[in-house]
Amino acid sequence: MIIGITGTMGAGKGTIVEILKERGFKHYSVREFLIEEIEKRRMPVNRDSMVEVANDLREKNSPSYIIEQLYERAKENKGDSVIESLRVVGEIEKLRTRKNFYLFSVDADAFLRYERISRRKSESDNVSYGEFLSQESREMNSDDSTKQNLRKCIDMADFKFENNGDIEDLRKDIFETLVEIEERNYKSFEENETEDFSEEEYSRPSWDEYFMEIVHAVSKRATCDRGRTGCVIVKNKQILATGYVGSAVGQPHCDDVGHLIEETIHADGIKREHCIRTIHAEQNAVCQAAKKGVSIYGATIYCKLEPCPVCAKILVNSGIKKVICEKRYHAAQESRKIFEMAGVEVVAIKEEVDEY
Secondary structure: OEEEEEEOOOOOHHHHHHHHHHOOOEEEEHHHHHHHHHHHOOOOOOHHHHHHHHHHHHHHOOOOHHHHHHHHHHHHHOOOEEEEOOOOHHHHHHHHOOOOEEEEEEEOOHHHHHHHHHHHOOHHHOOOHHHHHHHHHHHHOOOOOOOOOHHHHHHOOOEEEEOOOOHHHHHHHHHHHHHHHHHHHHHHHHHHOOOOOOOOOOOOOOHHHHHHHHHHHHHOOOOOOOOOOEEEEEEOOEEEEEEEOEEOOOOOOHHHHOOOEEEEEOOOOOEEEEEOOEEOHHHHHHHHHHHHOOOOOOOEEEEEEOOOHHHHHHHHHHOOOEEEEEEEEOOOHHHHHHHHHHOOEEEEOOOOEEOO
16 A cells, blocks of 8 residues: 655644554655755755755656655565655656555644644744745645645545644544555455456455464564464454564563473463463564554454463453454463453354463
8 A cells, every 4th residue: 555645834744654654654755855865966955945856856857756766665665655745746646556545635724833843943944934834835836747736736635634633633533544445445356356266266265364364474473482373453354463472572582592481280270381481472462552552442353372361361451352263272261251251252263272
C-alpha cells in the first residue's frame, strides 16, 4: 500500500507520518528530498528555496519527477510506504497509476497551524503570521502543472482529516481509515477474483488459516529452542501486534547461551522444567501493542499453543475476547478456567497436546 499525504502547512502531515510508521510504513519525504537538492546547490534551506528547486526539477524533467524518484526508493525497500507533502497534481496523477495508492489530506485552523510551525523552530518555518499566510496563498492555486496547486491536491484526496484536536483523536481516525481501506481491498479482491486454479489444485485459506500461517512465520523469530512459539493479535482482520518467545531487551538469548531452568509443580501435580529467561509470545505481543499505543480491547489472539495461566491473566486484563490456538498446552488447565470466568472464547484447531 502507498499512502500519499497532502495538506496545508502545519496541519499535521508529519504527525500522520509518525502514526503510519507505528504501523510499519516506510517514510519518504518530498521535503527531505528537496533539502538534499538544496544543499547540493548551496542554497539557503527555507520555503522559498524549496519552491524554487521543486519547480526547477519539475520543469526540467516532468511534473511527477520528484515523486518518481521517491517511488523508486520505496520500491527498492518494498512493504507499505507513505510519501509526504504532495503538492502538485501531476505527482498525484502519477501515483494514481500505481496499485493500492490512497491520498490523505489534512487541514486545521490557520492560526493553530501557525502556532504549530512556530514551535518547530526550523529555518523554513521562521516567519511571521502574515508571511505564513502569504506563502500558503502562493502554493494554493496554479494553472501550471509543474507547480504547487495545494487546493486541487486536497480536493483529490480519498480521505480527508481535520486535525484541530489532539494526537489521539487523529490516531483514532487514521487507524479507522486503515481498517476501512483493508476492508475495501478485501471486498474488491473477492469481487474480482478469477478461478486460476481448480479446487483440486488450490484451496483458498480461511481467515483463521491465514493468520495461523502468519503465527508460524512470526514464531521463526523466537530465540529459545524449548518452544519456538509466536502469536498475532487481530481485530477486524487487521493485525495489531505480533510477538514471539524470547529474552527481555538487553538479556542474552537462550539460543546463544543456553537455558535458565526452573522446576515447577503444575496443577496436575506433575513436576516440569521451564526456562525462566524468556518472555512468552503473548506477553511480548501485548507489550508491542502498548509501546505503539494500540488498544487490543475486543481483539482475537492467534497462538501456536494455548496460553499459560500467567499469559491468560494478562490477555484477559488487556481486553482480548477470543483465543485461537493451533494445539492444546499441557499446563493450560488453569488458563481455561481463567478464560471461562472472564467470558473469553478459546478455540483449539487441533486437540493434540504439546508437552514442551
